[in-house]
Amino acid sequence: MDVIATYALRLGDDSLILGQRLSEWCGHAPALEVDLSLANIALDQVGQATHFLNLAGELEGKGRDGDALAFRRDVMDFTNCLLVEQPNGDFAQTIARQFLFSHYQALLFEQMAAVKDTRFAAIAAKAAKEVAYHATLASDWVIRLGDGTDESKARMVAGLAWVWRFADELFAMDAADAAAIEAGAGVDKSALRGAWDSRVDAVLAEATLARPAPHRATTGGRIGRHSEHLGHLLSEMQFLQRAYPGATW
Amino acid sequence: MYTTDMSGNKKAEVVAEDPEELAAFEARVANDEFIEPKDWMPEAYRKTLVRQMSQHAHSEIVGMLPEGNWISRAPNLRRKAILLAKVQDEGGHGLYLYAAAETLGTSRDEMTEALLSGKAKYSTIFNYPTLTWADIGAIGWLVDGAAIMNQVPLQRTSYGPYARAMVRICKEESFHQRQGYEIMMHLAVGTPEQKRMAQDALNRWWWPSLMMFGPPDEKSPNTAQSMRWRIKRDTNDELRQKFVDITVPQAEAIGLTVPDDKLKWNEERGAYDFGEVDWEEFAAVVRGEGPVAKERLQARQKAWDDGAWVREAARVHAEKRANAKVAAE
Ligand SMILES: [Fe+2]
Numbered sequence: 001m002d003v004i005a006t007y008a009l010r011l012g013d014d015s016l017i018l019g020q021r022l023s024e025w026c027g028h029a030p031a032l033e034v035d036l037s038l039a040n041i042a043l044d045q046v047g048q049a050t051h052f053l054n055l056a057g058e059l060e061g062k063g064r065d066g067d068a069l070a071f072r073r074d075v076m077d078f079t080n081c082l083l084v085e086q087p088n089g090d091f092a093q094t095i096a097r098q099f100l101f102s103h104y105q106a107l108l109f110e111q112m113a114a115v116k117d118t119r120f121a122a123i124a125a126k127a128a129k130e131v132a133y134h135a136t137l138a139s140d141w142v143i144r145l146g147d148g149t150d151e152s153k154a155r156m157v158a159g160l161a162w163v164w165r166f167a168d169e170l171f172a173m174d175a176a177d178a179a180a181i182e183a184g185a186g187v188d189k190s191a192l193r194g195a196w197d198s199r200v201d202a203v204l205a206e207a208t209l210a211r212p213a214p215h216r217a218t219t220g221g222r223i224g225r226h227s228e229h230l231g232h233l234l235s236e237m238q239f240l241q242r243a244y245p246g247a248t249w
Numbered sequence: 250m251y252t253t254d255m256s257g258n259k260k261a262e263v264v265a266e267d268p269e270e271l272a273a274f275e276a277r278v279a280n281d282e283f284i285e286p287k288d289w290m291p292e293a294y295r296k297t298l299v300r301q302m303s304q305h306a307h308s309e310i311v312g313m314l315p316e317g318n319w320i321s322r323a324p325n326l327r328r329k330a331i332l333l334a335k336v337q338d339e340g341g342h343g344l345y346l347y348a349a350a351e352t353l354g355t356s357r358d359e360m361t362e363a364l365l366s367g368k369a370k371y372s373t374i375f376n377y378p379t380l381t382w383a384d385i386g387a388i389g390w391l392v393d394g395a396a397i398m399n400q401v402p403l404q405r406t407s408y409g410p411y412a413r414a415m416v417r418i419c420k421e422e423s424f425h426q427r428q429g430y431e432i433m434m435h436l437a438v439g440t441p442e443q444k445r446m447a448q449d450a451l452n453r454w455w456w457p458s459l460m461m462f463g464p465p466d467e468k469s470p471n472t473a474q475s476m477r478w479r480i481k482r483d484t485n486d487e488l489r490q491k492f493v494d495i496t497v498p499q500a501e502a503i504g505l506t507v508p509d510d511k512l513k514w515n516e517e518r519g520a521y522d523f524g525e526v527d528w529e530e531f532a533a534v535v536r537g538e539g540p541v542a543k544e545r546l547q548a549r550q551k552a553w554d555d556g557a558w559v560r561e562a563a564r565v566h567a568e569k570r571a572n573a574k575v576a577a578e
């Protein structure tokens with residue numbers, strides 16, 4: 001796959017895997033309103049995934065579409081960040097994951113909406129509105145849970161502690177990023193870190209939560225080195241396509 | 250049906266009401282006027298409505314489970330998005346219906362407790378398992394299809410908030426029905442395995458779908474009262490017949506066979522004759538003995554229990570905010 005296709009693939013994989021995770025909540029959330037909001041975010045993510053994966057397939061030029069990419073690759077070919085494949089855990093862990101990721105996605109798509117390559121810019125412009133809302137929703141819950149009861153605070157602290165080691169990977173740059181920027185499709189993610197830190201810190205302060213202690217970054221998702229969780233997610237998600245090769249649905 | 254009376258053969262108890270108020274109320278209803286939350290209404294009307302509306306709301310919520318079971322395994326991105334949106338719609342229906350039922354003075358928490366304790370019922374149909382992807386097609390086609398049949402007339406039901414909730418809900422249910430049928434259509438022209446999957450789903454969902462319309466008319470003692478109050482507008486058997494007449498040609502059109510030896514077009518009646526529903530099975534499912542009834546209630550109970558700390562945190566946080574605001578003023 002060429003580097004620009006890989007760049008689209010990474011964006012699509014992030015959205016796909018997070019959408020898959022969030023949809024596990026459907027019908028089981030702590031309150032009906034929460035169920036609807038989580039399903040909303042999941043739907044937005046699946047929509048973004050569809051756009052980016054179709055684009056990746058197009059750029060690759062080997063006749064694979066978004067579905068082929070989503071349902072016919074194995075773990076080592078998935079390029080999502082490790083954060084999004086983390087299990088839902090309790091509601092606090094789900095919110096912690098969403099909080100870190102949505103603020104990153106919001107900053108990313110704000111910038112990407114202005115890149116030269118109109119294919120990337122168009123998807124990002126639409127997605128920017130969606131993820132800005134996700135970031136607000138997640139932040140509101142971080143504040144509610146952090147500044148709620150003793151139990152909710154303890155759970156929020158534990159949720160953040162679980163996901164914090166995956167934050168650095170969001171901003172890591174490599175050759176695909178450099179090529180995408182060069183081609184007018186990509187965004188300098190390392191430059192988003194300052195704004196992300198201040199947005200996240202402001203919410204944590206309002207939530208009366210301390211920023212988790214620094215942790216050596218756990219990385220590898222972008223080059224197919226994942227956690228053990230991803231294989232299980234894929235085996236479920238890809239079941240029908242694997243069990244009935246060649247069938248259309 | 251989501252709204253069929255499953256209270257068994259008990260006659261609604263009669264409470265003495267002021268005869269003049271009662272007469273005025275009956276006249277308004279007979280005149281097809283809407284009754285609004287602040288209007289006077291007989292106690293039995295209020296009770297019947299709370300039972301019917303909360304049962305409908307619970308059905309939407311419990312109904313999220315069998316279909317939710319396939320979101321993570323949907324076969325492609327488009328189907329995944331459609332199913333996720335559908336299940337989310339059902340949650341939205343539950344929300345409107347709880348809100349409409351709350352206008353009668355029963356809180357959502359009370360209704361939820363009644364569901365979890367087994368006191369309140371939900372549609373029998375959701376006590377059957379979803380085993381293959383074709384079940385998602387069958388549910389949309391048959392279950393949403395049957396729901397529409399009952400709910401379209403309820404858009405003109407006498408209680409205003411219920412009627413208005415129904416208008417919004419019906420639009421979405423007919424989408425669901427078409428999407429479900431479209432899944433079945435696709436499977437029916439697919440590989441032999443897919444066709445087998447579709448036929449198997451129809452075999453399993455057909456009779457439970459007919460049960461959704463409730464017991465036969467002669468065993469549905471509250472129907473007359475509910476029809477007089479415009480809470481119900483057609484009898485169970487009328488709706489069941491209508492469903493069969495509409496659905497059988499749809500099955501034939503895609504080459505699927507309805508699993509009923511007695512099914513036969515009756516030229517004279519201009520309707521299908523069909524076999525007898527297994528009413529013993531229906532009664533058992535109403536009693537809570539359906540194949541996956543325990544799993545359904547367990548899932549709702551778990552969501553409720555696991556979510557308790559979240560709801561409590563939200564409440565405490567809102568209180569802190571309110572207090573801080575008062576202190577600042
Ligand atoms: Fe519904």
Ligand SMILES: [Fe+2]
Pocket residue numbers: 251309342396400418422
């Ligand atoms: Fe419904």
Ligand SMILES: [Fe+2]
Pocket residue numbers: 339393421422425
């Ligand atoms: Fe529906």
